[in-house]
Each structure stands twice: as C-alpha cells, then as structure tokens.
Amino acid sequence: MTNFLQARVKFLEEQNAIFVNNNMLLIKENTLLKQTVEVLEQALAKQKENTHNQQEQLNSQQQEINRLKERLNLNSSNSSLPPSRDLYRKKKENKHQSHRKPGGQAGHQGYIYQPKPPDKIVELKPDLCSCGGSLKIKNRFTAKQRIELPPIKPYVTEYRCYHARCVQCQRKIVAPLPVEVGKDLLGPHAKAIICVLNGFCQNSKREVQAILKEIFNLSVSLGLVCDTAKRVNKQLESSYISMQQKIKNSEYLHIDETGHKNKGERGWAWVFTNQEDTLLKLTTSRGQQILSETLGSYSGKVVSDRYAVYNYFWPDKRQICWSHLTRDFERFAHSLNPSLSAEGTRLVSLSKEIFTLTKAVIKELIKENYYLRRISKVKREIGYIFKKILRIRGIPHAHRVIGRMLKSFSMMWLFVKEKGIAMTNNLAERQLRKYVIYRKKLLFTWSEWGNQYVERMLSLYL
Template sequence: MEHKCANKLEQISQEDWGKTPTSVKKLVEEMAQQIEQQEKKIAEVLTAQEQLLEKINQTSKNSSLPPSSDPPGFGKKQPKQKSSKKRGGQAGHKGNSRDLYPIEECSEVIDHHPEECANCGASLTGVDTNPYRHQIVEIPPISPIVIEHRLHQLTCSGCRTKTRAKLPEFVNPSGYGVRVVALVALLSGVYRNSQRMVQSAMLEVFGISISLGTVNKLRHEASNALGCCVDEAKHYIQSANIVGADETSFNQGNIDGFNPEQRKAWLWVAVTPLVTFFEITLTRCTQGAKNLLGENFSGILNSDRHGAYNWVDLERRQLCWAHLRREFIKISERPGVSAQLGTALVKQQEKLFELWHRVRDGTLSRDDFGELVQEIRSSIRATLLEADEYQITAREKTPLAKTVRTCRQLLKVEAAIWLFVTTPDVEPTNNAAERAIRPAVIWRRTSFGSQTQAGSHFVARMLTVVTTLKSQKRNVLEFITQAVVAARGDNTPPSLLPQVTPCSDDSELLKAA
C-alpha cells in the first residue's frame, strides 16, 4: 500500500509541478537547499565528533603517547588469586646475597673463635680453614685534598722592579682538579641534578665550596674534553651494519644567540649494541637524519615511519612493528569498515609475534619461520589492498578516510616491514632506540631543556658517554676523569669504542651488554 501511494504521489508531483505557482516552487527550492546545508553541517559535526572521540580515546596502546599519559586504571590486569605459599624464598630456591670484597681489599680482618662447645661446654681448639665471612662496609670521612701554590714576588736590587712567580704549565688556572671536574659532570649529566643541587652536594658530601658559575664552567670543560670521544663514537655509528634511530623534541633557548628564531630543538639518537650516539639539532627534517647517520650511510636502519628517514632505501630499512601494532589497534577501534580491517591486521600481527617469540626462544628455526610468515604477509597485504580500493576525497576526514590513507602509506613501505624475517640480528621493533632515549626525555622534563647551544652539547655528549659506557660495563667517572686529564695535557683522549682484549671478542662483549 505504501509503495503504491509513493508512486502515486511521485506521478502527481511530476504532472502538477509545471502547474505549481512560481512562489511555491521558489519556497520548495529554498527548503531543499536548507535541508542540503543542514545535512552537510550534520555530517561535519558527526565527523568532528568522531575525531574528538578518537583523540580522547588515545592511549599508549594505539598512539605514540607514553604510558604515563594513560588514564587511571587503564590496562590494569585482573588481580591474581592469592597464593597459599608464604612470603619469601621457597624451598629449593637459590638465595642471593651481596658480594663480598676480596680479602686483600679489606682494611682490617678480625677473627672470632668460639671458646667452648655450644652443646657440652668443652674447650675448643683448632683452626677453621673456611670461616663464615661477615663484612662491614663504611665510607671514611671525606675531606678535599688542597694543594696550595704560593707565587712569591721579589724586588730587583738593581732596577727595583717587582716580579711575581708564574704558575707552572701543569697547574690548571681554574683552581679545581680533574676529578672535581669529572664529579661535577657526573652529578649533572648522569644523575641529572640541577646546578644548585650539584653545588650543594659538592659542599655537603665532599666539603668543596663552589659557585654556580664555576659549576657551569666545569660542566663546559668536561663537555669539551669529551668532544673528540663523542665524535669518534659518531663515526663508529655511521659505519655500523645495523643502526636503530629515533628522535624526540627538546627545548633550547637563545641566551647565546644561536637560536634567534626560537625554533624547537630535536634530540636524535642512533643505537648499536655497544655504542650509542646522541645529537641535538634545530631540525627534524631529512638533513637532521643525514647528520646523524651520515650522508653515505650504507647499513640497515631500524626506525619508525618518520619521513626524515625516507632517503634510506626500503631494502635497507626495518620499520618498527610496535608502531605498526599501535596503528592497527587505532584502526580497529574506529567504527564500521575500519574496525573489520583493523581487527584483521591485529590478528595477523599477533600470529607473527607468536612465531617470532618461538624463534627468539630457539623453538622455531629461521627457515621454518620464513615459510610460515609468507601466509601472514599475504594476509596483511590483502587487507591493505582491500582498504586501498575504497574511494575517498582529498579533504575527507572520516574515520574510513583516515584508515584508507594509513593503509596506502603502509603499502608504499610494505617491503621495509619484513627485513627482520630474512636478516639475522635485525630486530622487528625499534625498542632499543626508544629505551635509550627515555633518560633524555626524563632529563628534558626535569630541566626544561637547555638555554644555550653549549648546554645542548653537554646534554648530548653526556648521554652518549653514559649510555655507551653502561652498555660496555665501564666506569663513567673514571672515563670522564681520563678525558679531562687528556684535554688538560694535550694527550690522546680515551675511546668510547668497545675495548677488545686478547681473551675476548665482539660476541662476548655483546653477550655481556
């Protein structure tokens, strides 16, 4: 009945439209235009609403936001059932205790012998060749070593000219020794203390009174002393076979006039197993990446999809699967077709990493892994191609349009997400670079960046030295001390490159790191 009525009304309207008065026609056309405009506005509001919802729902799981930005309770695991076991070490568990210092390093050894038997009270004699050792570790009172140089002034008996002695060349005019310089750099660069906190620590712990201006001068001296060491590390990175790279924003002021446009600075990091290099520049573009890796970089790059790295051939790139997973989850949380596409991509990604964990654990060979990945790769590519078939306009901002654009971008770089399958030592994620850059992010948050270019150099050089030496299990304070000694004496500075001894090789160093 409704269908017949609709046809009849349509026939009447077509037959009688020509007889309709002009004023009525104009009114109908105006109403039609208003309806069309309202529909466009409603569509725009719905699109803006979807965009806001997507932005509100951003978490560390579907975006590049850090876990600290997640809402309270997000990702909280279900509470485990209470165990019936008692607290502490269980039966058969090998206990851990602190390491004892060698006997030759002990300042004093006191032997305690039992005089009588704990059971019958009889007198005891003899020698215990393996006594129980209990050590008390103490720090002696710390007082600075002060060496005073007296420059005497004498008067010539002939011309009555007064002449004062000069400091020998080996005496630094700053008034502070190399270990003081290294310690100031350590407190500031490793433990990220402010200059005022460094000043307080030097006085309260070491009894050394030092001004804030001198703290800054000693920091710069340490930074300059480490310059050659860091440059050597940069050359090592640029010639490495596999490098992980990442970048994060940094604040650099213009007190010294080197940032007159008040541009945002960027802290770049390049990571290898035993050497890590940091650099702060005022650009995040391609030139910044080339400065980091070198114009003639020929190794394999592990990174995210930032466009500054696109000058590296796709055949020598491994895109981070952690970033890809977040993109897939973001797509799966959108409505409609996007949810279907995203869910399919997430499932394939989970299958891929189940296999990868077996390879890492040694329960699946690389050859078998490569064969099994072929099906996963085909499924992911098919899903991306399915999304590519949807037609969208250039300025469309709907969830589906965002999904299609992301999938089209991934199709362009699809060859760069599978390198880890066929190339040994290439990781599927860029976690190494992200872990390395995290201390820099904490430094940035606590210090609000740097105020000068020299301050940025200090930050980058200290991060390079500390991260590299920790990966090689070398002492940071001693290294900085050696660097300052070399700089004051125009000697060869120490090296940040891996120290290979006759009884060790690179593989052993990699295992140790």
C-alpha cells in the same frame, strides 16, 4: 412551433453562455492551480535541496563527532602518545593470588657475603667463664666484618710559585705551574664527580652543590659547577667526534627523535644507537640535513618509524618499526566505523602473530621454513586488507595512513631477511627515554655549549 423553437434556441444560448462563463472560470482556476503547482514544485525542490544540504551537514557533523570521539579514545596503545598522557587507564586485572610467601624462594640461589681484606683488626678475647674458672685461649676465632665509609675530606694541594730576580739582567721570574695542573681550581677526579652527578645522575647544579657539601665536605659556588661543566665539555669533544665516526661505520642503526628547546626555541633531540654505542644530537631542525651531517652516505641498515625524513636511506635497507604499525592497527580497531574496526581488529591479530612467530624462531621453537611460509601468508593477507580498507567510504584519515603504509610496504619485512635486524625501534625509544627523563628533571638548555654538554655527557652514559 416557431415560438417553441425560438424559446428553445434562446434557452440553449443562455445555457451556452453559462457554460462559456463557467469554462472561463475553470480556465482561470486551472491557471491559478498551475501557478500554485509551480510554486509548490519550486518550494518542494528548494526543500529537497535544503534537506540534502542538511543531510550533508549532518553527515559532516557526524564524521566530525566520530573523529573527535576517536581522538578522545587515543592512548599510548593506539597512538604515539606517551603512557603519562593516557586519560583513562585500564585497571590491571587482579592476578591469581600466589600461595608463595614474599622473599626468597626455596631453591633460589642466595648471595653469600665474601669477606674482604680488613683495614683494621680488633681482637676480642673472653675474660672469664660464667662458672668463674680461668680460660685457655685457642688459636681459633669467628670473624665478623663491619664495613664503614670514612668521612670524606677534600685533598688540597697548594702549589707555591716562588718569585725570583735574575742577578745578571734583573728580570723578574715566577716558577711555572706543572703542565698537568693548569689554572683550574678542581682536579680531574673532582671535575669527573661533578659532571657524573649533573649528567649521568641527572642532578641539578644546585643539588650537585649540596651533595659536594654534605657528602664530600667541599663547599663550591654554583658558578664553579657551571665552569667545571664548560671545561669538561671541551675535553669531551674528541671522544664525541670519535663516537660519531664509530656510529657512521656501524652495520645497523636505530634512529628516533623527540622535542627539545634551547633558549625557549623549538628544537629536536636525535638519537642514533645500536647495541654498542649511542649518539645524542641536539638540533634546531628535524629535516634530512641532520641525517646528512651526522651520517653522510650511510650504507648500513636503519630501523625507524615511518617519518618521511627517513626516506633519506635506501628503501631496501630500512626496517619500519612494528610497534608503531601495531598502534595504528589498534587505532583502526577502535574506530567507530564498523567496517574499519573489523579490518583493524584483524590487522592487530596478524601483527600479534608476527611478533609471536618471530620470538619463536629466535628461540628455535619453530623451524625456519615454517616461519618463512607463515610470514609470507601473513604478508599477503595484510596487503589484501590494506587494499580493502581503501574501498571503505568516509574514512579519509585511514586512507592517508594506509596509503603511506602501502608506499613503504617493502620496508616492513627487512627483519625476515636480515636476522640481526630487530622488527621494532624499541632500542632507540629506550635510549631516548633517558634523555626525556633528563629533560623532565633539568628542563632545557640555554646556550650552545649547554647543548654540546648534554650531547656529549649523555652520549657517554646512554
């Protein structure tokens, strides 16, 4: 029995030693597994961080792609780009073919030539009848006028200033020229024609030289054309100052600006206009000091875009151009962000409704009370949509634009209270367009007097 127990104890001790050894192995294995788990957890955390960074980078790249796509979709209808820079122009839909023939239509008031007093009369009398009989001339005739422009020949006046000597004091004396003649080679009509051709008709100085030779039979040098422009520029100074004073005292103004260069340096062309007068000003600055120098403390109404410089004027006397606003709304509508696109489409629809209502009330197709009620409702809805857009994520550019619109929200509705104020700045843009054409054809200016000449000449004809 004792031997059996000893053997059993020995067996159990051996089994226990095996279990202890296995336990030690398991502890080591568990330690290794814990270390492996820690390494894997660290790798997983790092992978999550990398995934998060990659996702952020992907989102950033996607936003950049969307921004570039939206920039690629910019055109003259949803931005300030001119129509000439549209990359992809929509083809106009074919209109329904009219059954009317080209030319004047039935019932159209025609133009009948009114005979003018003749400078020369040629009497034509028939000689013989086809039967050989003699003719008795009646005191009745049919008149046919033909107009011709006579060849133009320059009218040259020569002033001969005779020399004399005083018999008493022997002093030499030369007869003076008349006051109105001066030392100019060309007379006032010739100078006016040169400046009209160069300024209003937008011909280059070389083209003016050719026109004078081919049409007026007057050969002049390019230097004389330039000198004539300089002399006329000085004579226009008083008229330009008078026009600037008239602009200052006007009840309302449309103001806009565009790029200009003098001697290759960046500058700006400003236009101040209303239905009666237009003032063009070429400057090196686009800041408020130009408004201060030109208009002083102007107290009238101003129609302009949202450019911050125009905050120089009182907010309650400013009207922001709705054409510019509509282009911004169109840009929202073309956004790749579906939420912004939906709100932009609604804003475009409301903008078109405002234009339609305003045209209808001007033509007296709707009553004033209905117009005011409807505009008030549209105004509230536009304000609500603006705030709604601010809650959309991932559109920082739209947020900036809407923020500026909300700051100037009260300036969008002056045309409702003031009936003489237009809701767009199209008048200034049309006038400025004439300068842009001049700039395109004759390039820029290269002197201070050149700036003054362009200002004064175009201000007379805009």
